[in-house]
Amino acid sequence: MDKRHQDIISFIRNLYQTTEFIPLHEPKFFGNEKAYVIDCIDSTFVSSVGKYVDRFEQEMAKYTGARYAVATVNGTAALHIALKLAGVNQDDEVITQSLSFVATCNAISYCGAKPVFVDVDRATLGMSPDSLHFFLSTNTIQASGGCINKTTGRKISAVVPMHTFGLPCRVDEIANICEEFGITLIEDTAESLGSYYKGKHTGTIGKLAAFSFNGNKTITTGGGGMIITDDETLAKRAKHITTTAKQPHPYEFIHDEIGYNYRLPNINAALGCAQMESLPRLLESKRSIAREYAKFFSASKNIAFISEPAQSEPNHWLNALILEDKQARDVFLKELNEAGVMSRPIWRLMNELPMFKACQASDLTNAKWLEERVVNIPSSARIQ
Numbered sequence: 001m002d003k004r005h006q007d008i009i010s011f012i013r014n015l016y017q018t019t020e021f022i023p024l025h026e027p028k029f030f031g032n033e034k035a036y037v038i039d040c041i042d043s044t045f046v047s048s049v050g051k052y053v054d055r056f057e058q059e060m061a062k063y064t065g066a067r068y069a070v071a072t073v074n075g076t077a078a079l080h081i082a083l084k085l086a087g088v089n090q091d092d093e094v095i096t097q098s099l100s101f102v103a104t105c106n107a108i109s110y111c112g113a114k115p116v117f118v119d120v121d122r123a124t125l126g127m128s129p130d131s132l133h134f135f136l137s138t139n140t141i142q143a144s145g146g147c148i149n150k151t152t153g154r155k156i157s158a159v160v161p162m163h164t165f166g167l168p169c170r171v172d173e174i175a176n177i178c179e180e181f182g183i184t185l186i187e188d189t190a191e192s193l194g195s196y197y198k199g200k201h202t203g204t205i206g207k208l209a210a211f212s213f214n215g216n217k218t219i220t221t222g223g224g225g226m227i228i229t230d231d232e233t234l235a236k237r238a239k240h241i242t243t244t245a246k247q248p249h250p251y252e253f254i255h256d257e258i259g260y261n262y263r264l265p266n267i268n269a270a271l272g273c274a275q276m277e278s279l280p281r282l283l284e285s286k287r288s289i290a291r292e293y294a295k296f297f298s299a300s301k302n303i304a305f306i307s308e309p310a311q312s313e314p315n316h317w318l319n320a321l322i323l324e325d326k327q328a329r330d331v332f333l334k335e336l337n338e339a340g341v342m343s344r345p346i347w348r349l350m351n352e353l354p355m356f357k358a359c360q361a362s363d364l365t366n367a368k369w370l371e372e373r374v375v376n377i378p379s380s381a382r383i384q
């Protein structure tokens, strides 16, 4: 084995004080999780209504600084509804980054819309405002219907940047570009709970944002998601259509449009309430791990640790490295995984997947460069 890899494995084993398998990110339940779940069971309110759903929503609004929060069954459902409420319709286009998790593009597809791909920044791994601006200024015209893609004749109805691994992207510049071209900004904050950009929580810059509480995220509800927004009308609509579009009535079924059964069960929200209480401790532990990694890798000539982008306070959800090239990456992945220390490559580019191959894409030099080199290393909080 490569001596440098041996040193890295020893360092990570020492960091987590274990000789056993080290996963990439495991959930931590050290607070009121059990008590709240048992309370749900004892009360019989385990399903679609209950006090924990309301409480979880209120706590997410308070924590992020958004006016409203609406819980959903998962992050993909939150993205789907956020896009729909932003006015993404059949045959529209939505600009997103090619280097992302597939859920963003899936949600765009559920609206009958097509993703269009722009590049990312090397420092943030998130959408590049320069790439976005270049694409919009060379490929679109302003018409009465909005911003129209000259090549396809379709309306571009939303831009969805993603805060990769919790590293905030340059979302204020992206917001200004969206304003200039008359396009709605939606933030995919699935990975960035606890991440701040220029003092604001990620997700509060766009019109709407979507969080995920999947098992591998910073906090988990088993499965779950959340839409946040400052717009009261959109928040009410989000609640309505994620709960089968049923009008409030003591016993009658009156549904006034096609709704979705996207609500978060109370038993999952109970986990969420307990996890929110633990969030500051989780973030503190994750920050200390990131610091130790940064220090360790600062001595490395061939491996770069991805550090905090300018003017941001990331949640350090998943720590990431940039290796020399694809071949070095493949050896790294093989040797760490064989030694029981989990490591994973970043996602394949979305425009290379069969279902999105035909979608329009701008120059993706950075995305391609990163795709071949970036790996994640174990990042769970160190709390027993």
Ligand SMILES: *Cc1c(COP(=O)(O)O)cnc(C)c1O
Binding pocket: 074, 075, 076, 077, 100, 101, 103, 104, 162, 188, 190, 191, 211, 212, 213, 214, 223, 224, 225
């Ligand atoms: C996890 C994730 C989602 C979707 O979340 P689910 O809760 O798994 O549906 C969406 N976008 C990104 C970038 C994610 O990492």
